[in-house]
Amino acid sequence: MKKGTIAKAAAVLFVIGALFMAFSGAPAVKFIRYAGASLASQNPEEDKQIEELQEQVGQEMDKAIEEEMKKQSEENAKQETGSEAPKTQAGSSENQANTDKSQSAPTKESIVAKYRGRLEALRGASYGQINSLLGQAKGEYLSYPAEEREEVKYQIALKYMRLARGAESAVDARFNAIVGELEAELKRNGHATDAVDKARREYKTEKRERMEYYISKAM
Numbered sequence: 001m002k003k004g005t006i007a008k009a010a011a012v013l014f015v016i017g018a019l020f021m022a023f024s025g026a027p028a029v030k031f032i033r034y035a036g037a038s039l040a041s042q043n044p045e046e047d048k049q050i051e052e053l054q055e056q057v058g059q060e061m062d063k064a065i066e067e068e069m070k071k072q073s074e075e076n077a078k079q080e081t082g083s084e085a086p087k088t089q090a091g092s093s094e095n096q097a098n099t100d101k102s103q104s105a106p107t108k109e110s111i112v113a114k115y116r117g118r119l120e121a122l123r124g125a126s127y128g129q130i131n132s133l134l135g136q137a138k139g140e141y142l143s144y145p146a147e148e149r150e151e152v153k154y155q156i157a158l159k160y161m162r163l164a165r166g167a168e169s170a171v172d173a174r175f176n177a178i179v180g181e182l183e184a185e186l187k188r189n190g191h192a193t194d195a196v197d198k199a200r201r202e203y204k205t206e207k208r209e210r211m212e213y214y215i216s217k218a219m
Helices: 007-022 028-038 044-083 091-103 109-143 146-186 192-217
Strands: none
Touching: 007 028, 044 109, 044 146, 109 192, 146 192
């Protein structure tokens, strides 16, 4: 699979790093220390917000994936219709047998391409969540009088880091479900599963690298 295509399904997590930049007046080291002491501290209202966000993100992910699957199904139907050729009575049985054989053993490339499309859909929906969370965080920060922003910026950033982590878990769940289906289909058709292993490695690596990038920009 193309490097970065699947990995970017983790895009929601990047908002955590971007929040450092949204509050660029806050020294990153001080923020990180504050986060270490406070990140696990959540109140019932925040817990509810996180649950609601996870549900919302999950619904949007599912909708995006469903639309991609529908699109793929329509494209496959068009290809099958276009590839049909007139059959003579004598050759119809042989042609049908060849068609059934071809359909029962999809290639590794075709399977990977199918799931890559679903992960691209997941990626697109994830970026929508980045923009939404960043917009909400900045809006809340700017809603305070200028003289109060220094006092509240760490608290606001942490709040949205918690929300971003909740959103990330929803994306992780969809990612794991998709690559799980990919792995099962590859095995079912006798293909190697190296594409799945690569996808999982890239997913983890991309999240780590992007977090390091955002933190380095804030330092």
